[in-house]
Every structure is written in C-alpha cells, then in structure tokens.
Amino acid sequence: MTDTVPVTTWYLEQTSPGDLAPARIPDEASGIRIERAGTPSPEFSRFLYASVGVDVTWTDRLPWTYARWREFLERPGVETWVAYEHGTPAGFIELDGATESGVTEVSYFGLLPAFRGRGIGGHLLSYGTARAWDLATRWDGFPEVKRVWVHTCSKDGPYARANYERRGFRVHRVEEGREPDATHPGPWPGAGPRD
Known part of the structure; x- marks a missing residue:
C-alpha cells in the first residue's frame, strides 16, 4: 500500500484583464527574456516539466508517451512560454485555452x-x-477570454500561492485531500533538491 500525505489545493482566478498586477520587468542587464516555444517539442516540454517539478513532486505527466505529449502540445490554444537567463532555460508557463469556452x-x-x-x-x-x-x-475561432485560472497545492513551492495572489489572482475554491507520497522524480536518476 502506498503512503499518502494530506494536500490542500487552492484554485485561483482572474475574471478581468484588469485584475493582473504585473511584477517589475527585469532590466536588460539581467539577461532575462521570455519567448514562446513556437514548435511543439515533447522532449523540450518534458525537460521543463521534470526539471521544474523536481522538488515539488510533479509526477502526473511523467508516464505520458511521446505521442500523448505531442497531442497535447499541438492542440489549438496550448502555448508554452519559456523564461531564459543569458540563454539558459530558467522556467516556463504553460497556457491551455482549449479547456472551456x-x-x-x-x-x-x-x-x-x-x-x-x-x-x-x-x-x-x-x-x-x-x-x-x-x-x-x-487563435482563429477562439472566443474572448473571460476567465484565467490556476491551481496550486501545499506540495508546490512555499511561495507559489503568494506569487499568484501578488499578480492579482484570487482564491475561489479550496479542497482538502490526500495524495500518494511520491518521491522526487527529477530530470535524471538521483536528481533532487539541492542543499
């Protein structure tokens, strides 16, 4: 039997573009740039997912096949935006506008x-x-966006929810539950939190 841990999940939303409270834009010397991954690449998306999720137990997509990644990434309304620091991938945000009208x-x-x-x-x-x-x-044929939402949980980083709230997201639902006590998968064997 797999051990489980208690998990709190917060669902946050914005209901107007005016809700967004933008963060400070880094100066040019920081070497930070954000670029869309314009060509769907299962390998690159899996790298980002596994590398970012290394210490917050992102595991739900690890079993996805190459074909499943490709099918998801090629859906209209799915976009991946990557932050780079001096040419090195630093993180990503994935948008899925193909979920609901x-x-x-x-x-x-x-x-x-x-x-x-x-x-x-x-x-x-x-x-x-x-x-x-x-x-x-x-995206041709997409309706005007009326709501942007995200969820985070107590297994995510300690500042995740606060970052969403600083950007203007508001909690609209909270769920309590239990999830398997997964190990840190990492992008390669032995990878995990750094001390």
Whole structure:
C-alpha cells in the first residue's frame, strides 16, 4: 500500500484583464527574456516539466508517451512560454485555452530550482497571464477570454500561492485531500533538491 500525505489545493482566478498586477520587468542587464516555444517539442516540454517539478513532486505527466505529449502540445490554444537567463532555460508557463469556452488555464508554471528567489517568477507569471488574456487574438475561432485560472497545492513551492495572489489572482475554491507520497522524480536518476 502506498503512503499518502494530506494536500490542500487552492484554485485561483482572474475574471478581468484588469485584475493582473504585473511584477517589475527585469532590466536588460539581467539577461532575462521570455519567448514562446513556437514548435511543439515533447522532449523540450518534458525537460521543463521534470526539471521544474523536481522538488515539488510533479509526477502526473511523467508516464505520458511521446505521442500523448505531442497531442497535447499541438492542440489549438496550448502555448508554452519559456523564461531564459543569458540563454539558459530558467522556467516556463504553460497556457491551455482549449479547456472551456472563454476560459484559459495556467496549467503549469514554475522555475528550475537554481533560478528561484530572484524575481524571475513574478515577471514570467505576469507575462504569461497577460498572454492568457490575449489568447483569442492568436487563435482563429477562439472566443474572448473571460476567465484565467490556476491551481496550486501545499506540495508546490512555499511561495507559489503568494506569487499568484501578488499578480492579482484570487482564491475561489479550496479542497482538502490526500495524495500518494511520491518521491522526487527529477530530470535524471538521483536528481533532487539541492542543499
């Protein structure tokens, strides 16, 4: 039998583009830039997912096949935006506007452990959320976005929920439950939290 741990999940939303409270934009010398991954790449998306989720037990997509990754990434309304610092991937935000009419989900967001705590996350979340509100202008046939939502849980990083709230997201639902006590998968064997 697998051990379980208690988990609190917070669902947060914005219901107007005016809800977004943007973070400070890093200066040019920081070497921070944000770019859309314009070509769907299962290998790159799995790298981002496993590397960002290394110490927060992101495991639900690890069993996905190459075909499953490709199918998801090629859906209209799915976009991956990557933050780079001097050319090195620092984190990503994944938008899924193909879930419900007029609703965009921030399906994944986070930074690789080495890039946390330096203001990159606030900027990336601001940028990605603004893009989420603007999704209909980039995908023919998509309705105007009326809601952007995200969820985070007590297994995520200790500052995740606060970052969402600083960017203007509001908690609209809370769930308590239990989940398997998963080990830290990491992007390669033996990878895990750094001391």
